Each structure stands twice: as C-alpha cells, then as structure tokens.
Amino acid sequence: MAENTVSRRRAIGLAGAGVAGVVGASAVAGAFFADKPEKTVSSDAISDAVPFQGAVQAGIVTPAQDRLHFVAFDVLTKDRAQLVQLLKDWTDAANRMTAGKDAGSIGATQGILEAPPDDTGEAIGLPASGLTLTIGFGPTLFRDATGKDRFGLAARKPAALADLPHFPGDLIDPAISGGDICVQACANDPQVAVHAIRNLARIGMGVVSVRWSQLGFGRTSSTSTSQATPRNLFGFKDGTANLKAEETDLLKQNLWVQPGDGPDWMTGGAYVVTRKIRMMIETWDRTSLGEQEDIIGRTKGEGAALGQAKEFDEIDLVSKNGEGDPVIPVDAHVRLAHPDTNKGAHLLRRGYNFVDGSDGLGRLNAGLFFIAYQRDPRTHFVPIQTNLARLDAMNEYVRHVSSGLFACPPGVTGPDDFWGRALFA
Numbered sequence: 060m061a062e063n064t065v066s067r068r069r070a071i072g073l074a075g076a077g078v079a080g081v082v083g084a085s086a087v088a089g090a091f092f093a094d095k096p097e098k099t100v101s102s103d104a105i106s107d108a109v110p111f112q113g114a115v116q117a118g119i120v121t122p123a124q125d126r127l128h129f130v131a132f133d134v135l136t137k138d139r140a141q142l143v144q145l146l147k148d149w150t151d152a153a154n155r156m157t158a159g160k161d162a163g164s165i166g167a168t169q170g171i172l173e174a175p176p177d178d179t180g181e182a183i184g185l186p187a188s189g190l191t192l193t194i195g196f197g198p199t200l201f202r203d204a205t206g207k208d209r210f211g212l213a214a215r216k217p218a219a220l221a222d223l224p225h226f227p228g229d230l231i232d233p234a235i236s237g238g239d240i241c242v243q244a245c246a247n248d249p250q251v252a253v254h255a256i257r258n259l260a261r262i263g264m265g266v267v268s269v270r271w272s273q274l275g276f277g278r279t280s281s282t283s284t285s286q287a288t289p290r291n292l293f294g295f296k297d298g299t300a301n302l303k304a305e306e307t308d309l310l311k312q313n314l315w316v317q318p319g320d321g322p323d324w325m326t327g328g329a330y331v332v333t334r335k336i337r338m339m340i341e342t343w344d345r346t347s348l349g350e351q352e353d354i355i356g357r358t359k360g361e362g363a364a365l366g367q368a369k370e371f372d373e374i375d376l377v378s379k380n381g382e383g384d385p386v387i388p389v390d391a392h393v394r395l396a397h398p399d400t401n402k403g404a405h406l407l408r409r410g411y412n413f414v415d416g417s418d419g420l421g422r423l424n425a426g427l428f429f430i431a432y433q434r435d436p437r438t439h440f441v442p443i444q445t446n447l448a449r450l451d452a453m454n455e456y457v458r459h460v461s462s463g464l465f466a467c468p469p470g471v472t473g474p475d476d477f478w479g480r481a482l483f484a
Contacts, residue, residue, distance in 0.1 A: 131238025275411025
C-alpha cells in the first residue's frame, strides 16, 4: 500500500512528459570510454524522472536544469559504520526522490500519527521535474582540519583533491566554503530541489550537519547542444564554448577520470569546483556597452566573439584591428578562459545565477554560483583561474567569496551499490 501511495508524483510527471525524452546517467553509461556521441534531449521543460542509476552520476552531463539547491555537509559522527549506513540511506532516498517518489517508503501522509513522517511533504502533487542528485567528497573527509584520519580514508585520498591555492583577489569566507560532503540537487522546479536537500539533511541529522548551502536559478551554461545558451546577471550569454554531452572525445580528455589517473574508486568520476562569485551589479550597470563587450570579448546581443557575426562562429584570438590591437582585447574574459590560452584545458560548467537579497548598503547581493566539473583540477581549473585572477578585466566587477572542491565518484550501478561504496570498500 505504501509503495502505491508514494509513487503519486511519478504518475503526475508521466502526464506532463514522456519517459523517452529524458537523458540521465544511463544515457552516458560508457561516456568516459565512448567513441560515438550520445543522443541527448533538452530538459528545459521536462517534468519526468531522470534515471538515478548508471555508470556515471546524473547531474553532470545531464542537460542543465533551471534550478539548483547545493549543500555542503560536515560529518559529525566519528563512527565509520554509521557514516556508511547514512550513505546507503541517502542513496535509497535519492533513488526514490529522483523517480518522483517520497524520500521514505512510508511517505509524507501514510505513517502512524504518533511518529514523524519519513518525507517532509512539500513536494506532494509535484512531478519529478528532472531532479538529479550528485554527491562529492571533500578533502576534509580524508583528513580533517587538524590532520586526523577519522574514517581510515587518508590513504585513499586522490592527489587531484589537493586544496585549491589562494588566487589573487580572493575574499573567501571559510564559513561558506569547503565541507566533508556535497550534494548538488538540480531540477526544473525549485521546490523539488529544496525538498530533496531538506530530506537528505533530515535523514542525516546527528550524523552530518549542514555547513552551507546555496540556491540558484537560471542556469548559466548549456551542457547539451540541444539547449539554447542562457544569460548571466551581466546580461551576456554564458557557456557558448562550454563542453557538451555530445562531445564524448573531449569529455574523455577533460571530464571523466580515466584508469590510472588516481585511485580506482574515482575512475569514471569527476572533480567539481564551486565558487560563489559576487557580481558588482550596480557598477556594471553604469559601464558603457562598448566597454562591457570589450571586457567579455563578445557582443551583448548575438553573443558572437568580437570580430565575428554569429554566436558559434570560431573565436579569432590572432586578428588585429586597424589600430594594431587584438580584436579581442588581451584582458578579455573569453580570451583568458579559452582552451587555446590554457593548454587545451576545458571545463564542464553548470553554474547558476543567485540573488541573496541585499547587502545592507542598498546593493544587490547577487552573482554567479560557479560549478565546474573536470578530470583534474590541477591541470584544468587551477591554471585557468590563475590566468583569470591575474589578468581578467572582469575582476573589477566580481568578488570570489566562497570556494569548494569535491571528488564525485562514478554512478550507482545497481540495487546493492550506494554512494561511496568503492571508497569505503
């Protein structure tokens, strides 16, 4: 009876969209070894479920949904077995919620009146909304801030999970940075994403605590060629040159951890870097259109690289204008972030806009919650961000205020598997 009760969200979701239109982890099951592009479909209007199980975690190359709730947890328990049990419980709940079901087998309304329900209930009546849940493990899970190996994992820490350096201009707040474990919830309905994180936090009470979390809206990158390029809060198209799910050769080179890269438990996974980037909105809004375009290196309307006509025309980093200066300025953001400027390194970005009210001085506390997946931060994010931090003209208008780095293992492949099983084996 309980199973029939808690599957009501999936039934509603099926009325809104067909199952065949969804791309999940199973669609990229062999992506880190694949030779042929995978077929993907935009999830912009998808209300149905994205498969949870697969060789890689959903929520990485899955077509980027419109809403985000990202959370970092600190582990409270010192008991390894208790932590492992929580990961098993979380996996079960994630499997259920991404399918449009309640977090627990009893549900929000069918339990006994004398006990709390095993789902919080705010998603009753809502479809699955393309929900994906993606987990990662931070450096402090392997050794905490005091250097203690709480769970016997220190020897299994990947070298690629080395702490990020301090970059020029960083104003990082430790209270909203780092964490032992992260979970990224993406969906096409904000309530579905918030419901998922709320229930994981509820299940983990006493074992983990929320260190920080971030809500996001309006994806700032496209992760599939089927998606239109979105705009960030500066009004420019963002993610034109982002890695796409269909580019399997580039994904193999730049995204998925390959055999021999590090410990076996990370093969088929990826590393994620998060950065909360405050945008100085009011200052930017008083900047001339021409200067804005020079700072970005693209036109504001079409999104074309300067000197080109269309958004997807190839960027020309060589040509000069009539005055002998590069058509794309030397300190333009697109030049400094381009793979040709960074030894071919690509990032798969799936960031989100945020507005966290005001700062008390009449200015919007708004910007970009940057999320970037990659094969190795030491060869991808770190050199790219070093380049940007030193030279980017955009630095006058942005402030990096939080930072996170997490190792995201491969996907859950069957009923006996769970998040982190290979790490704790």
